[in-house]
Amino acid sequence: MKHSYRLLPAAAALLLAAGCATGNQPAANTGGDGGSADISFSFWGTNSEAASLKAIAAAFEQANPGAKVTTNWIQADYEQKLQTSIAAGTQSTVMEISNTSLAGFAPSFAEQSVDPGKYVQPNISSALQFEGKYYAMPFAAKPKVMAVNVDAFKAAGVPLPSATTPMTLDEFKATAAKLSHGDGKARVFGSSNLWYRGWLTAAGGGYYNADATECTFGDETGVRTAQYVVDLQKDRTAPTSVDVEGQDQAQWFAAGRLATFSDFGPWTVADFAKISKPNWTLVPVPGKGFPMEVDGLGISKKAGGKQLETAKKFVEFASTQQVAQDKLIQGNTALGVPIIAASTPTLEKVLPADRNLAAFTTALKSGLVGVSVAREAQLSGDADKGMTSYTPLGTGKDDVAKILPQLAAKCTQALKK
Structure with missing residues (x-):
């Protein structure tokens, strides 16, 4: 679309x-x-x-x-x-x-x-x-919200998040780590795979500045958020994009493999309506929330x-x-x-x-609404491809602090054409 x-x-x-x-x-x-x-x-x-x-x-x-x-x-x-x-x-x-x-x-x-x-x-x-x-x-x-596996929280002795007040990103990271356990296909992850762009908004950053003249995901907030995502994946608190490739994370949640599912939009309600076990409820996305x-x-x-x-x-x-x-x-x-x-x-x-x-x-x-950008699909698509190819946000090995500013500079050049 x-x-x-x-x-x-x-x-x-x-x-x-x-x-x-x-x-x-x-x-x-x-x-x-x-x-x-x-x-x-x-x-x-x-x-x-x-x-x-x-x-x-x-x-x-x-x-x-x-x-x-x-x-x-x-x-x-x-x-x-x-x-x-x-x-x-x-x-x-x-x-x-x-x-x-x-x-x-x-x-x-x-x-x-x-x-x-x-x-x-x-x-x-x-x-x-x-x-x-x-x-x-x-x-x-x-807008997007976060589903939580109530049974997983109870089993780990971790209090449920507030139904109305979002956790901070640090609180979420610590909570997700406590909820993670097991090995291989029996591994229960404290978090679903982390959508970088969503978590960037949650951290107070964005792909573009307010007047759509610059790509900003390579700034300090963008790099810090990327490292946040990489750290959760490295610690096996969240699955990587390779782990979930071609798979439906809603099915992972239904199977009890995820303690939280942070990419829950209104259209997801119908799928989750069929899930009675594990018990689940909805809470706000951490930080400032995902883009609406x-x-x-x-x-x-x-x-x-x-x-x-x-x-x-x-x-x-x-x-x-x-x-x-x-x-x-x-x-x-x-x-x-x-x-x-x-x-x-x-x-x-x-x-x-x-x-x-x-x-x-x-x-x-x-809800936070981002700026509208002409050729946005092409610009963000090229940036996402670079991130997944070169950094641990995808299958790459290069440091996000090195790659993201380079990709953002290329994005800004394309934006001004």
Whole structure:
């Protein structure tokens, strides 16, 4: 979903035809002051995520008799196919976009008016700004929390973490070490594999500076965090990327091989709902938490007249109305966390209170949202490849204090092109 490429027109037309086969064909945007008020809506996601978005579209039609929303579910290579449709002039009227990718699509989206006061915290709306203007309206947030194996904590005589206050990184490291024991495939790790970028945010750092002019993961905080990850792996407190390659860590957790699972997003709820043994609950991610993704709805610049009016009503409906926000939750599956106060308890009710899904509400209100960067997937992908190739963050042996500043300098050069 996060990879986008610009294609030549001929290739674009061919790929568009293949991409649209996964959903209903979006109507071309003719613009103008008259014409049809019908709109089309493109989005990505799993079956359950698509079900949520289709349900929101259906609810909008019910609330607005005569309105028609044609859904276009793109199941793979979403951003690439979105760029292709934009190049061909056949894009949908409304398009889902992540805050992390907004910078690359903003030139193709119409500017929108967004009221930050309608959401549970200002970061939600500001996440969809680019160069001081709103180019999408938020409709779902995806903060992360940490699952803990209650049985493992009790067996080790270690107190459970607070349900509301995050541990410090030092506290987490010490706790995870106490929970680790055994050898080989019987090894129980105190922590799941550590996502460096997430832990960098938890430590107060980031991949980029605030105005997206510099890659900062090679600074003092970035190097210190990388060494933190390497140390936990070296001590066998956390599995390495080689240990978990091609394997689902949720299954490791279910098998009792992990005492904590720190990469738990709303979409993970459905998988963990099936786990009754070991007993588990949710707590905040240590430190400042992991980056929070915010998904929004952009409107095509080509939209005009009645079609534009309908598009504005639709994105406002999906973003601010409880009947729409409640549909982000389908059964025990969550596309994301609702962003308005009236709907934030919806996710909490999916599972019993002892699972503490309220941790998502806490994370939502304090979630950190990174800056949007054009070509972000390429830039971070190149950096990640270098880290995993040359340092113990992956399969390499070189000192992170040497490699990360070099990679950050190359990243900054590419960023400025």
